[in-house]
């Protein structure tokens with residue numbers, strides 16, 4: 001079975017002031033991909049505990065397969081404290097050594113990644129060596145066996161869980177990069193050896209070109225800009241989409257919804273401009289709902305973009 005998308009990394013509970021909601025960046029992307037009708041699966045690890053079993057129930061209820069979800073006998077399921085400011089922007093507090101820190105390379109995972117049309121992954125789950133190595137092996141096999149697959153690195157720099165070496169190693173296996181405007185200058189500092197190397201710290205053609213140059217596999221970069229929308233570029237094309245006017249509930253998972261839109265447009269072979277508008281719409285839509293995984297009629301939305 002060949003998947004449209006494999007999400008590789010964390011699945012967790014976002015503990016919001018009003019209660020907990022399923023989250024975890026790759027889990028969120030896969031959740032929305034499923035709502036879009038894609039054949040998606042999540043390769044993650046939960047604990048052998050009640051929160052883990054509840055996550056499994058949620059995953060099944062949306063129609064996602066569970067056979068790539070590992071169960072850790074010792075580490076607990078991840079519970080993340082989400083602090084929201086007045087604008088609905090989130091800060092996350094992660095506990096150490098949870099189930100997704102123990103992602104284990106398995107023949108099932110390698111097989112799924114080898115044939116998938118796309119893979120999304122981030123940096124948080126790579127905070128520990130074991131999960132980092134597993135993610136790299138999955139990306140390696142994808143690059144070797146499905147060179148044209150989209151390997152989307154949705155960076156998500158969550159201080160202090162940032163490992164420069166892991167990020168640079170991942171970028172070498174990445175074909176699509178997505179991050180927000182605050183992360184872009186941090187990333188540039190990480191990949192550039194000399195401080196004068198980059199022409200600017202804002203996301204613009206000149207700085208994008210330097211990153212393209214350093215990472216030959218990279219085909220496109222998306223930088224999200226919150227209420228200002230997003231920019232999406234390839235080596236030859238540059239698209240800027242303005243943000244929508246929405247009533248923000250919280251921005252938890254806004255970036256992940258954007259990633260799901262980018263992957264969907266890419267797999268549908270939509271023009272870059274249409275993909276950018278669609279991704280921007282998904283980001284805004286999720287920001288106007290509570291948590292990262294609201295149930296939304298995304299196939300209908302996608303159909304509206306088809307006409």
Ligand SMILES: Nc1ncnc2c1ncn2[C@@H]1O[C@H](COP(=O)(O)OP(=O)(O)O)[C@@H](O)[C@H]1O
Nearest residue numbers: 180224225226227229230243254255280283284
């Ligand atoms: N306040 C907002 N108003 C309208 N759209 C928003 C708002 N916040 C986020 N979005 C949408 O969600 C996308 C991702 O949000 P952003 O905050 O940039 O990413 P992240 O959640 O990864 O930090 C934006 O590009 C935009 O499309």
Ligand SMILES: O=C(O)C[C@@H](O)[C@H](O)C(=O)COP(=O)(O)O
Nearest residue numbers: 023024025252253254255256292
């Ligand atoms: O996995 C994470 O990085 C944090 C999660 O707790 C959260 O669900 C999340 O992914 C939020 O992502 P974003 O708002 O789209 O950046």
